[in-house]
Amino acid sequence: MIFHVSSTAVAPPPAVNPPPMRLVRSRALHILGALLCVPSLCVTAFAHTANEPVERRANEPWMKRHLGFVEIAKQDNGCQVLFIGDSITDHWRNKGIEIWKANYAPLNAVNFGVSGDRTQHLLWRLQNGEIGALKPKVVVMMIGTNNIGFNSDKKTPRNTLPEIADGIEANVRYLREQLPDAKILLLAIFPRGEKDSKFRADVAEVNNLIAKLGDNQHVFFMDIGPKFLEPDGTLSKDIMPDLLHPNAKGYTIWAETIKEPLANLLK
Numbered sequence: 001m002i003f004h005v006s007s008t009a010v011a012p013p014p015a016v017n018p019p020p021m022r023l024v025r026s027r028a029l030h031i032l033g034a035l036l037c038v039p040s041l042c043v044t045a046f047a048h049t050a051n052e053p054v055e056r057r058a059n060e061p062w063m064k065r066h067l068g069f070v071e072i073a074k075q076d077n078g079c080q081v082l083f084i085g086d087s088i089t090d091h092w093r094n095k096g097i098e099i100w101k102a103n104y105a106p107l108n109a110v111n112f113g114v115s116g117d118r119t120q121h122l123l124w125r126l127q128n129g130e131i132g133a134l135k136p137k138v139v140v141m142m143i144g145t146n147n148i149g150f151n152s153d154k155k156t157p158r159n160t161l162p163e164i165a166d167g168i169e170a171n172v173r174y175l176r177e178q179l180p181d182a183k184i185l186l187l188a189i190f191p192r193g194e195k196d197s198k199f200r201a202d203v204a205e206v207n208n209l210i211a212k213l214g215d216n217q218h219v220f221f222m223d224i225g226p227k228f229l230e231p232d233g234t235l236s237k238d239i240m241p242d243l244l245h246p247n248a249k250g251y252t253i254w255a256e257t258i259k260e261p262l263a264n265l266l267k
Helices: 019-037 062-071 087-093 097-103 118-128 163-176 200-212 248-266
Strands: 080-085 108-114 138-142 183-187 221-222
Touching: 062 108, 062 118, 080 118, 087 097, 087 108, 087 138, 097 248, 118 163, 118 248, 138 163, 138 248, 163 183, 163 200, 183 248, 200 221, 221 248
Parallel strands: 080 108, 080 138, 138 183, 183 221
Antiparallel strands: none
16 A cells, blocks of 8 residues: 655644543444444444433533432332333323323332433433332333434534434443343334424434334334324324423323233233
8 A cells, every 4th residue: 555645744733622531432432342243332333422421410400300310219119110211201290190190100110201301311310320229120211302403503413313313222222231121112202393394204214213123022112103193194282282292192192002012011
């Protein structure tokens, strides 16, 4: 191989701050995993914001909620079902509370959903004490809708769709490592927005990517999104008034749709 060297003087590149050592280590692990095909590492060649655990450091209510979950997780309370996710899971506490009491309170179910969370925030929470002594038979997980869209500049995408799928996979992988006897009911991201919107298309694509995570032995992928849609594909405001978050009717649909699959996983 011949290298050509120019004699023209070139100004040195401007100094840049090196990446955090945490990110360097993570990238090294991912590259090593890709080269050696180590199952616990071989997911993506490079780390990115969706599959790197991130603390919402500036959000005091978020941290308070997390620390409360950690205290709950320290106790093995006979929890049979653990729900984890973002605001859609979080709102079982209010919009879906009566349905929760009827369906999940008898199972000593625990809800660790937090509004606004993305895949990286959930991963950080799981890695920092939210599993604890809990030994659920089933983990119901839905995450990723908050990774879709743009950052505050309205120009930079929060994550690409494959990155979002990587982030969901990172959470699944961590749950499998920490709770090897639990079944994971991985729910497709719920449909959002108008029928022909980019949000709707992006959600559908991410769901296509994560469907492959279901092996029907440990991880069970389930897309209940069509249950929320009208025959023409529109998302009814009678079920999701803001075209994102279910109301009580939506939570009823959710509970009824997963009732039988959840019962089978609990056997």
